[in-house]
Amino acid sequence: MEPKMLGFVTAFVVITAAALITQRAEAETHTVGDATGWTNIVDSDTYSSWAAKHTFKVGDTLVFQFTTGRHDVATLTKTAYDECNNTDILGVLNQGPASYSLNETGDYYFICSFTGHCSEGQKLSIKVTASPAAPPPESKTPASPPTTMAPPPSDTKTPLSPPTTTAPPPSAASSLASTFSTVFMSITIALFCLF
Structure with missing residues (x-):
């Protein structure tokens, strides 16, 4: 292969x-x-x-640090979340630590399905956006009163599987950053190939 062609192939791979x-x-x-x-x-x-201090976007990952056999991470609907209903679970991660990928925009609801844990405060709801946004201002919301728990879930919990949707296109800021890095690398490689 000619040296100039090799330089162009290298430039393409690096870019x-x-x-x-x-x-x-x-x-x-x-x-x-x-x-x-x-x-x-x-x-x-x-x-x-904790959630109010963070901004969650498509592509992010949540890591739940817990001891296997003492806690789990269950996903559920908003209604089941609000009621700490641990029988209407959509999926569960029961091996700690557990990672959950945020693959689409929308509201996500998580609880520990062990009896009493949700009503004690082991529950999380977040909103996932398509692109980075300014974090919401901190606000103190009054805690809801504890609710009675449903019987513990059966051992036939459905494992969580990642959503099958594709991520939306990158935001304007990420496209701009990608463009600048690509242009910079192209100029650097072009200069390298010329000298």
């Missing part, structure tokens, strides 16, 4: 890799509860306060 790395670097990993982790030894607004 493509730089664009992919730039896009992937935008996703964040959020450890639920930070140092507290995912535990029922909290007050009723621990996780809502």
Whole structure:
């Protein structure tokens, strides 16, 4: 292969890799509860306060730190979440620590389905956006009174599976960053190939 052609092939490979790395670097990993982790030894607004300090977007990952056999992470509907209904579970992660990928926009609801844990405050609701947004202002919302728990779920919990939708196109800011990095790399490689 000619040296100039080899330079163009190398430039193409480097530019493509730089664009992919730039896009992937935008996703964040959020450890639920930070140092507290995912535990029922909290007050009723621990996780809502934690969520209010974060912005969640498509491509991010939630990490739930918990001891296997003492906690789990169940996804459920808003109604079941509001009622701490641990019998209407959509899916469950029962091996700690557990990771959950946020693959689509919308509201997500999580509880620990162990008896009493949700009513003690081990529940989390978040809103996932398509692109980064300014974090919401901190506000204190009054805690809802504890509700009675339904019987514990059966051992036939459905494992969580990732949603099958595709992520939306990158935001304008990420496209701009990707474009600048691609242009910079192209100029650098072009200069390298010329000299």
